[in-house]
Amino acid sequence: MGRVGVLLLNLGGPEQIEDVRPFLYNLFSDPEIIRLPFSWMQKPLAWLISSLRHKKSQANYMEIGGGSPLRGITEEQAIALHKSLQDKGQDVQVYIGMRYWHPFTEEAIARIKRDGVEQLVILPLYPQFSISTSGSSFRLLEQIWTDNPSLAPQEHTVIPSWYQRPGYLQAMAQLIARELDGFENPDQVHIFFSAHGVPVSYVEEAGDPYQHEIEECTRLIVQTLNRPNRHTLAYQSRVGPVEWLKPYTEDAITELAAEGINDLLVVPISFVSEHIETLQEIDMEYREIAEEAGIENFHRVPALNTHPVFIEDLANLVVEAIDAPPLTLDQVMRPQKNFKMYPQERWEWGMTTAAEVWNGRLAMLGFMGLLIELISGHGPLHFIGLL
Numbered sequence: 001m002g003r004v005g006v007l008l009l010n011l012g013g014p015e016q017i018e019d020v021r022p023f024l025y026n027l028f029s030d031p032e033i034i035r036l037p038f039s040w041m042q043k044p045l046a047w048l049i050s051s052l053r054h055k056k057s058q059a060n061y062m063e064i065g066g067g068s069p070l071r072g073i074t075e076e077q078a079i080a081l082h083k084s085l086q087d088k089g090q091d092v093q094v095y096i097g098m099r100y101w102h103p104f105t106e107e108a109i110a111r112i113k114r115d116g117v118e119q120l121v122i123l124p125l126y127p128q129f130s131i132s133t134s135g136s137s138f139r140l141l142e143q144i145w146t147d148n149p150s151l152a153p154q155e156h157t158v159i160p161s162w163y164q165r166p167g168y169l170q171a172m173a174q175l176i177a178r179e180l181d182g183f184e185n186p187d188q189v190h191i192f193f194s195a196h197g198v199p200v201s202y203v204e205e206a207g208d209p210y211q212h213e214i215e216e217c218t219r220l221i222v223q224t225l226n227r228p229n230r231h232t233l234a235y236q237s238r239v240g241p242v243e244w245l246k247p248y249t250e251d252a253i254t255e256l257a258a259e260g261i262n263d264l265l266v267v268p269i270s271f272v273s274e275h276i277e278t279l280q281e282i283d284m285e286y287r288e289i290a291e292e293a294g295i296e297n298f299h300r301v302p303a304l305n306t307h308p309v310f311i312e313d314l315a316n317l318v319v320e321a322i323d324a325p326p327l328t329l330d331q332v333m334r335p336q337k338n339f340k341m342y343p344q345e346r347w348e349w350g351m352t353t354a355a356e357v358w359n360g361r362l363a364m365l366g367f368m369g370l371l372i373e374l375i376s377g378h379g380p381l382h383f384i385g386l387l
């Protein structure tokens, strides 16, 4: 085999405050983030939500210095992974493809083509798989290569998730143990795993394995840590009015405080880099909730970033993937392609749930049109290019 490359997939984040609105627009334009019955609704709705939300998001990003540290950290991870692969005698180029901000996945694919990479390992920097994260990036890759087959490498292999890797688990356990030992009574500390949430419908209707993988990951970290501490798993960062995975982080913290827990150690587990949801949401918002509820010692485990044990394990994972039979995007995404997410896709005639859903959706459409016109001065027809 000729040249080998690794494509690290990640979310991306606004680098400066002016990037927040277009970043949010990109995020909400993704049908894996907001699932709508008609694709033409996606862009107007993304525009509406990013317009309504950007001030609040900007205020949060201002609290962490005016932008996301994600690009810088991902670049450091790429450099460290490249070095670790070199130390193992592997001449492998590492690329970064972000989903919603620079360097975009499209740019990475163009560079991979330019460099003549023939075998590509696709490695999401999310330990657990979700339709909304790794799944969304996989779908984008499929689309890029379907639209322009000449951009596809001769061979690719996908690593859908890797939360059960020994080096990842050991690195997490090391970080947790170090923080625990900083408390006066380490065994008394309640360990609080906080994962990014997803809407319940992703798991229950679309078959997202995310919740299962998060629960399994928590169990494996606790087992690797091998300490007597009690622990809780909860879900943070929900957006919008629908039901998300429970318990919600803020509720679980308040309940633990009511039980008399004084020492809390928060462990972010769905992401391997510091980002807005660790630096602002956990360190500021949840800390305030905890302290107001009576928790005296609120600490957080730092994100892995370039932890050497973690990076070395990623390098081993890449080497194993290069040698193993390829797992293609098509194989990974096939189960989702046949799945009918919405009741209206599973249409039956009569006074059925599907009919009710359609009535509701049509009413919602009318309401959205009114709202768009009220805010922008333009009607929905303007946005779909008919006026």
Ligand SMILES: C=CC1=C(C)c2cc3[nH]c(cc4nc(cc5[nH]c(cc1n2)c(C)c5CCC(=O)O)C(CCC(=O)O)=C4C)c(C)c3C=C
Residues within 6 Å of the ligand: 011, 012, 013, 014, 027, 032, 033, 034, 057, 068, 069, 070, 126, 130, 132, 133, 196, 197, 198, 199, 239, 270, 271, 274, 275, 276, 277
């Ligand atoms: C595994 C991690 C993540 C999952 C699952 C996930 C799902 C998900 N996210 C949103 C909406 C937003 N996410 C935002 C930022 C953001 N999300 C993740 C990770 C996951 N998201 C990260 C690492 C970041 C931060 C990037 C950074 O700038 O540091 C945002 C923007 C921030 C804000 O305005 O609050 C939104 C919005 C949904 C709807 C969703 C599942 C459907």
Ligand SMILES: [Fe+2]
Residues within 6 Å of the ligand: 196, 237
């Ligand atoms: Fe998110």
